[in-house]
Structure formats: C-alpha cells, structure tokens
Amino acid sequence: RLGVWFLGVGTGVLLAASGASADELRDQAKDLFPPVPAKVAHVRGQPVTSGQIDLGRMLFFDPRLSASHVISCNTCHNVGTGGADNVPTSIGHAWQQGPRNSPTVLNSVFNVAQFWDGRAADLREQAKGPVQAGVEMANTPDRVVATLKSMPAYEAAFEKAFPDAPDAVTFDNMALAIEAFETTLVTPNSRYDQFVQGDDHALNQEERRGLQVFIDSGCSGCHYSSNFGGQDYFPFGVVEKPGAEILPEKDKGRFSVTQTATDEYVFRAAPLRNVELTAPYFHSGQVWDLKQAVGVMATAQLGTEMPEGDIDAIVAFLKTLTGERPEIDYPVLPVSTEATPKPDF
Ligand code: HEM
Ligand code: HEM
Incomplete structure (x- = not known):
C-alpha cells in the first residue's frame, strides 16, 4: 500500500509539475517565438x-x-x-x-x-x-x-x-x-510548433528544459520572433570576443553597411529554425558542432560558462526547431537557343 501511495504521490507531483510548467512555458514561448505559418500569401502587402x-x-x-x-x-x-x-x-x-x-x-x-x-x-x-x-x-x-x-x-x-x-x-x-x-520555403509544424500549439507530448522533458534555459539564460534576448532570430543586430562578442578563427578580423559585419564605429563586428542574430541542418555555424562557418556553437554563444554573448547539462538541453531543444521542409519539384527548364549567350568562365 505504501509503495502504491508513494507511486501515486510521486506520479501526481511529477504530472502536476510538468503539467503546470508546460502551460507556463507554452505561454511564455508563444509570445517570444510564435509558430511559423504554413503559407505566406503576401509579401510587402502584395499577393x-x-x-x-x-x-x-x-x-x-x-x-x-x-x-x-x-x-x-x-x-x-x-x-x-x-x-x-x-x-x-x-x-x-x-x-x-x-x-x-x-x-x-x-x-x-x-x-x-x-x-x-x-x-x-x-x-x-x-x-x-x-x-x-x-x-x-x-x-x-x-x-x-x-x-x-x-x-x-x-x-x-x-x-x-x-x-x-x-x-x-x-x-x-x-x-x-x-x-x-x-515565400514557399517555409517549414511549419516543427515539434516546437506542435508544443506551443497545445501538444504537451511534442517535446520531452530535456527539450522543454532546454527551451526554458534558452529563455531564462538570455538567448531569447537576441534570438526571438517566429524565426528565433533574424530581427535585430548585435555585436558578436558582446561580453567576450571569440578568437579570430571564428570572428575573422577583416569582416567587420554591419560596419560596412552603416560606416558607424559602434557597428564594428555587429551581425544579425542568426535565425535558428532548422539549425540542426545548417552546420557549419557562424558567418565564418568555422564551427561544425552545434554544442560548441552554443558554448561560444554562452561565453561570447552572455559571459557565462554554461554547465554542460544546460548546453546539452539547449541543443536538444534547438533540434526541435526542425520543421516540415517543402517538397519541391525540380523544374523542367526551357531549352537554350542559338541566341542564348554561351557559358563564360
Ligand atoms: C545569402 C538567396 C545564390 C551564397 C543569401 C540570402 C538569401 C539568398 C535569401 C540571405 C539569407 C539570410 O540572410 O538569412 C540566394 C538566391 C540566389 C543565391 C535567390 C540566386 C539568385 C547564391 C550563390 C551562392 C550564395 C550561387 C554561392 C556561390 C550566399 C552567401 C550568403 C547568401 C555566402 C551570405 C552572404 C553575406 O551575408 O554576405 N542568399 N542566393 N548564394 N548566399 Fe545566396
Ligand atoms: C549566432 C545560439 C545567445 C546573437 C548563433 C548561432 C547559434 C546561436 C546556434 C549560430 C547560428 C548559425 O550559424 O546558423 C545561441 C544560444 C544563445 C545565444 C543558444 C544562448 C546561450 C545570443 C545572444 C545574442 C546572440 C544573447 C546577442 C547579444 C547572435 C549573433 C549571431 C548568433 C549576432 C550571429 C553570429 C555571427 O555573425 O556568426 N546563436 N545564441 N546570441 N547569435 Fe546567438
């Protein structure tokens, strides 16, 4: 009886904890990173x-x-x-x-x-x-x-x-x-999206924890919106500049666009949807391992040595951002004619 009681209470506590936190986490996440729509019908107001x-x-x-x-x-x-x-x-x-x-x-x-x-x-x-x-x-x-x-x-x-x-x-x-x-190259219905749209089972405990750490530790301060980034510009190395291999000296980022000194080494916060598929990472493409990329972000952008368990959880969560990729028919292309300019090397 005692064993059953423990089991009952144990499960109840576990359910209560995960149930409550799933809802809170969902509300928090939905505002910060809304799901991507399945279809984009307009661009700049034009159909x-x-x-x-x-x-x-x-x-x-x-x-x-x-x-x-x-x-x-x-x-x-x-x-x-x-x-x-x-x-x-x-x-x-x-x-x-x-x-x-x-x-x-x-x-x-x-x-x-x-x-x-x-x-x-x-x-x-x-x-x-x-x-x-x-x-x-x-x-x-x-x-x-x-x-x-x-x-x-x-x-x-x-x-x-x-x-x-x-x-x-x-x-x-x-x-x-x-x-x-x-506009058709959108990837809806990732497991993250399923979670914020109400499916408690779409993310496991570790992935949910990763999402929570992603928010609580400050990643979401730069990587927000439905694309988990792509909305604003930040210095790469706010707290600590990564080495020249990852942040090559001669690419000064947004400085070349604005010619403003404070924009030296400023880049757009990279969008993180499908990040599992897009290694190697950073504008220099020098980091192959997503875990290492997250570690670089933690030290460079947040100034923390993040515990390995937290990094692992964030990586597990980031992999839930892989959506349904569009099936694209390879087009049959028009045949060149005599008037088509010849290839030029
Ligand atoms: C950036 C589309 C051809 C390499 C981009 C971006 C788009 C795009 C949408 C920006 C994505 C973002 O900022 O998130 C296209 C289209 C192409 C084309 C429509 C054909 C007309 C190519 C080719 C190469 C290439 C042939 C490689 C030789 C790159 C690189 C960037 C980029 C390196 C980043 C450049 C930078 O930030 O300065 N492209 N691309 N693209 N694309 Fe392409
Ligand atoms: C790039 C994750 C915090 C700004 C990236 C990339 C990842 C990532 C995986 C590489 C994406 C790619 O190459 O496709 C994270 C995580 C964070 C975090 C997990 C929390 C631990 C931040 C913060 C900021 C920021 C707080 C702003 C202060 C940027 C910028 C880039 C980037 C500007 C582009 C860097 C470049 O030019 O290569 N982030 N990030 N990130 N992130 Fe973060």
Whole structure:
C-alpha cells in the first residue's frame, strides 16, 4: 500500500509539475517565438501568385543565371539539404571561395533584412546580389536578361507571372519571381510548433528544459520572433570576443553597411529554425558542432560558462526547431537557343 501511495504521490507531483510548467512555458514561448505559418500569401502587402512562384522556382534552379552556366541559387542554398551548402564558406564562380557561410533560404522571408549584416532590405533586393557577385554567379543584369529573352518558354513564363508589365522579362521581375518562390520555403509544424500549439507530448522533458534555459539564460534576448532570430543586430562578442578563427578580423559585419564605429563586428542574430541542418555555424562557418556553437554563444554573448547539462538541453531543444521542409519539384527548364549567350568562365 505504501509503495502504491508513494507511486501515486510521486506520479501526481511529477504530472502536476510538468503539467503546470508546460502551460507556463507554452505561454511564455508563444509570445517570444510564435509558430511559423504554413503559407505566406503576401509579401510587402502584395499577393504572391502561382505564376510568379512557378517562374521563381525555374529561376532558382537555373544555372544559366550564372556566367558559367554551372551555378544556380540551389548550388549554395540546396533546398534538399536545408537551404544552405553545408561548407564553411561558399564556393562560387570558377571555384572561388567567398568570405561567408551561406545562410539557409528556408524561412528567410521572416527575417527583417537579408544577409549576415542585413545589407539587403528584402528578398527582392537580395536576389540581385548573388547573380552579379564576382565570387558567386559573376553575371551581369544585361546578360541575364539576354539569356532569359533567348528562350521563348521563359518569355511566356514571365508574361504569365507579370501580366500587366509592358516588358515582362526584366532583371527586377526576375528578382520578384525568385522572392515569390522563396515565400514557399517555409517549414511549419516543427515539434516546437506542435508544443506551443497545445501538444504537451511534442517535446520531452530535456527539450522543454532546454527551451526554458534558452529563455531564462538570455538567448531569447537576441534570438526571438517566429524565426528565433533574424530581427535585430548585435555585436558578436558582446561580453567576450571569440578568437579570430571564428570572428575573422577583416569582416567587420554591419560596419560596412552603416560606416558607424559602434557597428564594428555587429551581425544579425542568426535565425535558428532548422539549425540542426545548417552546420557549419557562424558567418565564418568555422564551427561544425552545434554544442560548441552554443558554448561560444554562452561565453561570447552572455559571459557565462554554461554547465554542460544546460548546453546539452539547449541543443536538444534547438533540434526541435526542425520543421516540415517543402517538397519541391525540380523544374523542367526551357531549352537554350542559338541566341542564348554561351557559358563564360
Ligand atoms: C545569402 C538567396 C545564390 C551564397 C543569401 C540570402 C538569401 C539568398 C535569401 C540571405 C539569407 C539570410 O540572410 O538569412 C540566394 C538566391 C540566389 C543565391 C535567390 C540566386 C539568385 C547564391 C550563390 C551562392 C550564395 C550561387 C554561392 C556561390 C550566399 C552567401 C550568403 C547568401 C555566402 C551570405 C552572404 C553575406 O551575408 O554576405 N542568399 N542566393 N548564394 N548566399 Fe545566396
Ligand atoms: C549566432 C545560439 C545567445 C546573437 C548563433 C548561432 C547559434 C546561436 C546556434 C549560430 C547560428 C548559425 O550559424 O546558423 C545561441 C544560444 C544563445 C545565444 C543558444 C544562448 C546561450 C545570443 C545572444 C545574442 C546572440 C544573447 C546577442 C547579444 C547572435 C549573433 C549571431 C548568433 C549576432 C550571429 C553570429 C555571427 O555573425 O556568426 N546563436 N545564441 N546570441 N547569435 Fe546567438
């Protein structure tokens, strides 16, 4: 009898504790990090049309946007592997290595601005960058437009996507279509989302504790909103600067955007959804292990030597942010014609 009583009380206490804390934690978390929506219907107040999404998907996968005809957006933002390239810093035109790690395109529509330093206001502006960057696709707007205009099926797809435009095939419309496609790259229904939407069993004790530590220790002071980051800028090394391997001296982050001394080594708080899929970490891509990345954050941003058990719990929690990734049909692309510019290395 005594054993049963103990068991009863024990279970009751356990249930009460986990029940109450699950609700409190859920309320706290829901405000800080709302679930991601399953669909984004508007961007900058404009409806996203299926014609634009279909065209954007073609463009995203078309290596002929690059001078070499070898590199597409998907080369560095592989939507099959988490929307990034999983190398320290990206390899682009003629095997050149760029200076930064490729952030995921998944859920990038929820970020306040694009790039590690936020230098592009939105996805439309962002998409024009890599096409022209010498170390990425090394192309020019004129050559891209000439390439697209050389294929009747692209002309038709642009006209369908932008029916009111007198000249539909433009560099600007290319960027708008890519943005429209990127609005579909959202990953709803992660176990975290299931938990905040009411499923007590979606997270285990360790993961819940990790979420609590993530909030209580101050990670959420910078990594908040439905994307767990991507909303504001902070010095990398608020309390203690990481070593030059992780924080290379010559990349001064937001300073190059604002030219303001206080923005030296300031970066956008990285969005953490699907972080399990996007190693290596940080803008330098020098940390492969998520546990080590969390340890770096604890010392650099919070000034604490976090107990290993807390780091483990945070890592367990961060892995619950992996959502349902969109199934994307690889598009059948228009055939090049005699008028299509030839690859250029
Ligand atoms: C950043 C999309 C091509 C490497 C980004 C971001 C987006 C994006 C949305 C910002 C994400 C964020 O800030 O969270 C695209 C599109 C491309 C394209 C639509 C094709 C038009 C490429 C290619 C490479 C590449 C070919 C590699 C050679 C990178 C890198 C960054 C980045 C390294 C971070 C750069 C920085 O912060 O300065 N891309 N990308 N991208 N992408 Fe791409
Ligand atoms: C980057 C987690 C606290 C600002 C990251 C990354 C992780 C992470 C995993 C790398 C993501 C990636 O490369 O994709 C955490 C955890 C924290 C914490 C678990 C609490 C222990 C903070 C705080 C701040 C902050 C308090 C602001 C003061 C940033 C910034 C980056 C970043 C600016 C980008 C760094 C870069 O330029 O590479 N965080 N973070 N984090 N976090 Fe935190």
